[in-house]
Amino acid sequence: MMIKGYEVVVGLEVHAELNTKTKIYCSCKNSFGLEVNTQVCPICLGMPGTLPTLNEKVVEYAIKMGHALNCSINRICKQDRKNYFYPDLPKSYQISQADIPLCQNGYLDVIMDEGEVKRIGIERIHIEEDAGKLLHSDKFDGSLVDFNRCGVPLIEIVSKPDMRGSDEAKAYLETVRSILKYIDISDCKMQEGSIRCDVNVSVHKPGEPFGTRCEMKNVNSFSAAVRGIDYEANRQIEVLEAGGTVVQETRRWDDQKGVSVSMRTKEDAQDYRYFPEPDLLTIVVPQEKVDELKRTLPELPNAKIMRYVKDYGISHYDAAMIVDVVEKSAFFEKCLEAGCKSPKILSNWILGEISKFMNEGAAIEDTKLTPEKMAELIGLIDGGKISTAAAKTVFDIIVKEDRDINEIIEEKGLAQVSDESALEKIADEVLAANEKSVSDYLGGKTNALGYLVGQCMKASKGKANPGAMKEIILKKIGG
Amino acid sequence: MKLYEYNAFELSEMIKSKKISSKELTESVLERKDEVDGKVEAYLNFDREGALAAAERADRLISAGGVKSRLAGIPIGIKDNISTAGIATTCASKMLENYVPVFNATVIDKLSAAGCVISGKLNMDEFAMGSSTENSYFKTTKNPFDLSCVPGGSSGGSAAAVSCGEAVIALGSDTGGSIRQPASLCGVVGLKPTYGSVSRYGLVAFASSLDQIGPIGRCVKDVALLQDEIQGHDKMDATSADRSYASLYDNLSEDISGLKIGIPSEYYGKGVKPEVAEAVTSAVKELEKRGAKAVPISLPSTEYALSAYYIIACAEASSNLARFDGVKYGYRAKDCDGLIDMYERTRSEGFGREVKRRIMLGTFVLSSGYFDAYYKKAKLLQKRIAKEFEDAFKTVDVIVTPTSPSEAFKIGERISDPLAMYAADICTVTVNIAGLPALSIPCGYSSSGLPYGMQIIGRKFDEQTVLNLALAHENAFGGFRRPKL
Numbered sequence: 001m002m003i004k005g006y007e008v009v010v011g012l013e014v015h016a017e018l019n020t021k022t023k024i025y026c027s028c029k030n031s032f033g034l035e036v037n038t039q040v041c042p043i044c045l046g047m048p049g050t051l052p053t054l055n056e057k058v059v060e061y062a063i064k065m066g067h068a069l070n071c072s073i074n075r076i077c078k079q080d081r082k083n084y085f086y087p088d089l090p091k092s093y094q095i096s097q098a099d100i101p102l103c104q105n106g107y108l109d110v111i112m113d114e115g116e117v118k119r120i121g122i123e124r125i126h127i128e129e130d131a132g133k134l135l136h137s138d139k140f141d142g143s144l145v146d147f148n149r150c151g152v153p154l155i156e157i158v159s160k161p162d163m164r165g166s167d168e169a170k171a172y173l174e175t176v177r178s179i180l181k182y183i184d185i186s187d188c189k190m191q192e193g194s195i196r197c198d199v200n201v202s203v204h205k206p207g208e209p210f211g212t213r214c215e216m217k218n219v220n221s222f223s224a225a226v227r228g229i230d231y232e233a234n235r236q237i238e239v240l241e242a243g244g245t246v247v248q249e250t251r252r253w254d255d256q257k258g259v260s261v262s263m264r265t266k267e268d269a270q271d272y273r274y275f276p277e278p279d280l281l282t283i284v285v286p287q288e289k290v291d292e293l294k295r296t297l298p299e300l301p302n303a304k305i306m307r308y309v310k311d312y313g314i315s316h317y318d319a320a321m322i323v324d325v326v327e328k329s330a331f332f333e334k335c336l337e338a339g340c341k342s343p344k345i346l347s348n349w350i351l352g353e354i355s356k357f358m359n360e361g362a363a364i365e366d367t368k369l370t371p372e373k374m375a376e377l378i379g380l381i382d383g384g385k386i387s388t389a390a391a392k393t394v395f396d397i398i399v400k401e402d403r404d405i406n407e408i409i410e411e412k413g414l415a416q417v418s419d420e421s422a423l424e425k426i427a428d429e430v431l432a433a434n435e436k437s438v439s440d441y442l443g444g445k446t447n448a449l450g451y452l453v454g455q456c457m458k459a460s461k462g463k464a465n466p467g468a469m470k471e472i473i474l475k476k477i478g479g
Numbered sequence: 480m481k482l483y484e485y486n487a488f489e490l491s492e493m494i495k496s497k498k499i500s501s502k503e504l505t506e507s508v509l510e511r512k513d514e515v516d517g518k519v520e521a522y523l524n525f526d527r528e529g530a531l532a533a534a535e536r537a538d539r540l541i542s543a544g545g546v547k548s549r550l551a552g553i554p555i556g557i558k559d560n561i562s563t564a565g566i567a568t569t570c571a572s573k574m575l576e577n578y579v580p581v582f583n584a585t586v587i588d589k590l591s592a593a594g595c596v597i598s599g600k601l602n603m604d605e606f607a608m609g610s611s612t613e614n615s616y617f618k619t620t621k622n623p624f625d626l627s628c629v630p631g632g633s634s635g636g637s638a639a640a641v642s643c644g645e646a647v648i649a650l651g652s653d654t655g656g657s658i659r660q661p662a663s664l665c666g667v668v669g670l671k672p673t674y675g676s677v678s679r680y681g682l683v684a685f686a687s688s689l690d691q692i693g694p695i696g697r698c699v700k701d702v703a704l705l706q707d708e709i710q711g712h713d714k715m716d717a718t719s720a721d722r723s724y725a726s727l728y729d730n731l732s733e734d735i736s737g738l739k740i741g742i743p744s745e746y747y748g749k750g751v752k753p754e755v756a757e758a759v760t761s762a763v764k765e766l767e768k769r770g771a772k773a774v775p776i777s778l779p780s781t782e783y784a785l786s787a788y789y790i791i792a793c794a795e796a797s798s799n800l801a802r803f804d805g806v807k808y809g810y811r812a813k814d815c816d817g818l819i820d821m822y823e824r825t826r827s828e829g830f831g832r833e834v835k836r837r838i839m840l841g842t843f844v845l846s847s848g849y850f851d852a853y854y855k856k857a858k859l860l861q862k863r864i865a866k867e868f869e870d871a872f873k874t875v876d877v878i879v880t881p882t883s884p885s886e887a888f889k890i891g892e893r894i895s896d897p898l899a900m901y902a903a904d905i906c907t908v909t910v911n912i913a914g915l916p917a918l919s920i921p922c923g924y925s926s927s928g929l930p931y932g933m934q935i936i937g938r939k940f941d942e943q944t945v946l947n948l949a950l951a952h953e954n955a956f957g958g959f960r961r962p963k964l
Contacts, residue, residue, distance in 0.1 A: 042582045
């Protein structure tokens with residue numbers, strides 16, 4: 001993506017909270033939204049004399065992500081202290097990883113809207129602990145701290161500066177989120193802050209070296225990332241066009257105002273005084289464990305999308321929509337396993353009716369709908385036995401009740417009418433009642449045909465086969 | 480003989496055979512404390528009711544046959560940097576003056592389960608930083624052998640209390656000599672165990688990679704008894720060694736025939752008072768008479784050890800002590816103008832001079848641009864020093880040196896000269912740097928009657944050999960000499 005003759009370069013740091021049962025260095029529950037300062041213990045509160053012990057699940061989860069992003073795994077690595085003062089950080093240091101991250105040098109193939117594949121380099125993935133949260137309110141003076149989030153495990157995924165604009169950044173973020181969900185290591189709830197990102201942006205003229213980059217913090221949603229990148233790129237271009245130079249700095253994105261504001265320049269950058277965490281041992285993961293974690297990795301969403309397009313002939317857009325929600329793609333695949341022969345029709349139903357009730361908050365497994373029933377229903381539609389409209393009636397019932405589909409069709413008289421004589425009778429009646437439309441059609445208004453077919457469908461109470469109906473009408477009016 | 484004058488292993492038998500009760504013993508220790516603590520000032524916090532209640536509880540448990548530990552019913556003093564639930568744990572700092580922990584250190588849980596009676600919390604240099612106990616915010620503990628002298632530090636309260644009978648045994652902590660040096664200056668026995676053998680959970684960290692809790696007693700057997708009780712793997716401390724530990728007390732033996740004692744020349748020359756070196760040398764000669772063999776060795780990197788030690792220890796301390804920021808517990812400056820002002824004033828007012836000096840040193844050596852030149856080099860040196868010990872232990876079984884380069888010095892004498900104070904640690908820091916076990920035991924007295932200490936350094940996890948040699952020496956030398964108060 002070029003803006004005013006400049007190429008935009010973007011690198012992203014994604015922080016994802018892992019959904020382990022317990023925190024990274026103590027046995028407190030790792031959960032969101034509970035009463036303030038109830039999920040805490042002397043360890044995550046940083047009380048004097050307490051010591052951290054590493055939750056090994058965190059290492060496993062991070063290695064899974066490393067494999068998913070094609071990284072090499074440093075199965076021997078260490079943890080380091082990042083020192084800084086802030087009230088939400090009880091020890092005044094964050095246990096993180098400095099020079100030797102658990103995973104490094106990977107890549108992620110991102111599928112863009114047009115289906116083209118863009119490869120984004122992954123610099124590193126490391127594990128660290130989250131900090132607490134400051135609470136501000138008119139109801140009390142000063143600020144209060146909720147320490148529940150202290151010690152929640154995080155992975156930080158640092159990309160290479162391989163994205164060339166906000167569109168690629170958005171596609172990258174969505175793919176990363178999708179992978180996190182597929183390998184089930186993060187809840188990825190943006191509004192709960194379980195996935196956050198810092199954005200690095202620079203601009204340069206094509207053929208010239210990269211420009212000076214600015215880091216933007218406080219980017220709390222993917223759409224904010226897009227707005228922030230576009231704003232920041234334009235801001236830098238304006239600076240350059242006015243003959244100025246971009247200053248290396250950290251900026252804060254204010255999404256409400258739609259502007260980034262300088263926080264600190266390179267000169268007064270914080271010195272975190274990293275050093276190896278002496279309270280923890282070197283992490284040593286056996287090679288067998290690393291291999292096992294790779295073997296148990298499920299098919300990843302980007303590979304799935306490509307397979308759906310290739311094997312099932314559905315559009316890239318639809319494939320991406322289905323794959324975006326783990327439950328949808330799982331149901332899609334189960335229906336195919338249950339014998340559904342029409343993936344195209346199935347995908348329409350998943351993105352239509354099934355998405356509708358899922359969007360209302362219901363899960364497929366909470367309904368009576370089974371992959372077998374869905375496959376049967378799609379088969380009936382595909383075979384012309386019932387119309388789409390009739391199928392919707394059946395669908396509404398089998399979602400709520402465990403009933404035989406054929407029985408429903410019979411009971412409600414939903415079987416599609418393909419019998420020619422019956423259809424001709426309907427056509428005659430409709431054409432007689434709609435002479436104006438007939439003449440409109442003959443006069444060149446082709447959309448009148450659709451109206452006539454619709455009227456026939458209505459007259460048949462939705463049971464007529466719309467394809468056969470259309471042919472009969474055309475034959476009768478001689479179009 | 481008063482009850483408080485007995486050793487723990489003797490008292491243990493007396494309690495077990497019901498000759499005495501824990502309550503009687505505790506009362507005796509309380510009386511002794513009332514008698515001398517006004518002069519010695521070893522305790523920061525003495526919980527009379529709590530101690531008596533614990534003693535009564537111990538007596539009930541013992542008569543019900545519920546406790547097997549040899550330390551059941553024995554009163555024990557605790558250095559005030561070891562977390563005790565419900566009992567203030569101040570680290571002798573204004574910063575934690577009103578801090579009462581909600582949890583016990585693992586060693587405290589172990590001692591409680593063993594039926595020990597916690598007699599109180601003992602004075603120390605603030606956050607264990609110092610070699611004289613003069614850096615305590617609250618009081619300066621005096622040496623029981625000469626009240627105008629320091630007891631050593633940082634576990635000065637622990638060593639002085641044991642020495643003058645205010646505690647039967649005590650826990651100290653040792654980061655660069657903080658158990659051994661005060662044990663030496665107060666004429667008692669102190670053991671710095673192998674790094675990883677005693678859980679650090681609940682020990683308020685000074686330098687995490689060097690800190691170790693250890694026992695102080697008036698005789699080798701008491702030290703062995705207490706170490707038996709506190710050693711062991713703890714899953715709450717990732718640096719705790721996951722191995723099994725045999726009883727040191729049960730395996731004590733004064734048979735040292737054939738034992739090779741390494742004598743490193745570096746520890747007997749420059750900076751060490753000749754009288755101290757001579758006392759150690761003549762003690763070794765006695766041990767040779769009992770079958771040991773002295774072997775001259777060299778530990779050439781010793782001269783850099785003090786620098787490496789202060790870099791590593793201060794670096795870790797600067798980070799460990801960052802949590803004392805006025806936000807969550809402890810001291811907070813009054814009437815602050817915003818967050819930064821609150822941080823700056825809280826830490827300026829809450830910490831003493833020596834602590835601030837070390838935080839600044841540590842912050843400096845970890846700073847970008849200096850990290851490689853200081854911290855990284857010190858860590859390399861640490862490896863080299865550890866390697867030299869490892870090599871030495873291929874030819875000798877133990878290494879013997881003076882503990883402190885001199886006997887106890889006068890209160891106030893070195894307080895304004897930090898380098899002179901740091902020099903008190905020249906014989907002890909290498910042991911922490913290498914993670915080895917080492918014990919200090921009295922081996923002589925100055926013309927004015929102040930104790931000299933001998934340091935016995937062992938292989939990793941070989942406390943047994945160290946204690947056995949110490950026992951042989953104790954029997955040859957004559958054991959604990961009571962200070963006249």
